[in-house]
Amino acid sequence: MGYNQENYKRIREEYRTKYLRAYEEANRRMAEVHAKSPEIAAIDRELSMAGAEIALAVIGTGEGYKEKLAAAEQKNLALQKKRGVLLQKLGYPANYTLPPYECPKCKDFGFVDTKMCDCMRRELVMAAYESSGLGELMRTQSFASFDLSFYSAENGDRSRMQYNLDFLKRYAEDFDMQSDNLLFFGATGLGKTHLSTSIARRVIERGYDVYYTSAIGMFSDFEHARFGSGAERAAAEPTRYIDCDLLILDDLGTEVINQFTTSCLYMILNNRINLKRPTIINTNLTGKELQAKYADRIASRLFGEFKPLQFVGVDVRRRKLMAK
Ligand SMILES: Nc1ncnc2c1ncn2[C@@H]1O[C@H](COP(=O)(O)OP(=O)(O)OP(=O)(O)O)[C@@H](O)[C@H]1O
Ligand SMILES: [Mg+2]
Ligand SMILES: [Zn+2]
Structure with missing residues (x-):
């Protein structure tokens, strides 16, 4: 770690x-x-x-x-x-x-004596931003830019999202290898990726190795490692998905599910759970859909080992676009 x-x-x-x-x-x-x-x-x-x-x-x-x-x-x-x-x-x-x-x-x-100097720590953080897979998202998405006024106060959406925000801020602040696995549920445009990125940013600043990937990106990486040739194969880094301290797997459920992706996902989840390395998964699917779509050995891990967080509201992405 x-x-x-x-x-x-x-x-x-x-x-x-x-x-x-x-x-x-x-x-x-x-x-x-x-x-x-x-x-x-x-x-x-x-x-x-x-x-x-x-x-x-x-x-x-x-x-x-x-x-x-x-x-x-x-x-x-x-x-x-x-x-x-x-x-x-x-x-x-x-x-x-x-x-x-x-x-x-x-x-x-x-180093000053044997203590790492802030300048080197800063360099490491910058490098970690670069290698986190987050790229551009990191520049615009943070806890500070997460706006609760997008969620209705009347129907209880705002208080639920306030709870998520507070919980996740604390999660990022306290993150260590004992931290829970999290599963973000909810429809499109409700801030799942935004809050995942915000966590990544903070956890990287605190000196952990964070890797962010979309499910599709991860599976294609595994395909390249397994079936690719030459440069494609050399560039694939499947061990990072297991080695990193915090893995953020975005948009689970958007990939085509087949025997290969199933065994990859199982391998990742199983290894990370056994090694006690926290994972955050985002999905648009409901619990029922997850259950139906994934093999039992995967679904049971998602339900048994991950703390669910429900995202609610009206598509913020669209509201932001309309407001422009
Ligand atoms: N509460 C918020 N305050 C400010 N911006 C937000 C908020 N929620 C979402 N956004 C912005 O809206 C856009 C969509 O949000 P995000 O990508 O986090 O949604 P999502 O839940 O991951 O959706 P999807 O399921 O489609 O991936 C992003 O540009 C994000 O920065
Ligand atoms: Mg998203
Ligand atoms: Zn220095």
Whole structure:
């Protein structure tokens, strides 16, 4: 569990050499400044000598080493000051020749002591967004953009959807490998995908590996892995459906059901349930339809292992279109 392993490996690898970029840039700037100002070049030579004196004084214990240290430090400070003035006269900021780290906190190492730095965590989250399969949806759909006023307050729809919203916000906030499996029921355009995406976003931010897929997309991936050739086959990644911390399987019931899709679905559900990896499934089908459409061994898992959430209301997709 945790970060998607491939992303993690790639980003760790990038960080291994990232700090070198700042060093190289500092060296380049140093050469540029020295070419323009022999005076600064001379100061830098003196500074490196002063640095050596400080180092010697620090390791020394002999007579008067404290005074020597203080004197060397004094000299160092004075030189730094003079250097800063000269740099600024040339039109450079005083810190121009220091390594320009992207993240001063960890100096582009990605870790502060043994703790992962926020910058690396952010990179991992960005990569996880990219590899989640959510793409564009992620940009527009969030808990914050979920509007309850689309649901009627008179007939009780709104209070049910308010319950769903509150429950799912908490679900995303508390998500871990003990979290329930969820089954979103309801007609088209009621916000099932919207709330699934919102959960994905939050759970990814919290450092989990989330994978979102439509049922049709998943089955075609399995077909490519099984029957495809060449690039198609290489691109198929059926293990992700089992490996990810949270799988979101959208639009179950839109696929053509045959022996192959049935055995794939059974394999996924069974594995994820046994490994205790949460899954969220969305469907337009009713409980009766699910029962009729899927083999018993699948239906019994859907009913026995998933908490159902009913989505109600009038097609929000259409209402939004009409309002335009
Ligand atoms: N409560 C809401 N507030 C704001 N936008 C919403 C709300 N519910 C749905 N939408 C928007 O309406 C469109 C349809 O919603 P969504 O895709 O979540 O429906 P769905 O229940 O998944 O439908 P389907 O069963 O057809 O897949 C999306 O653009 C979504 O962002
Ligand atoms: Mg949907
Ligand atoms: Zn950092």
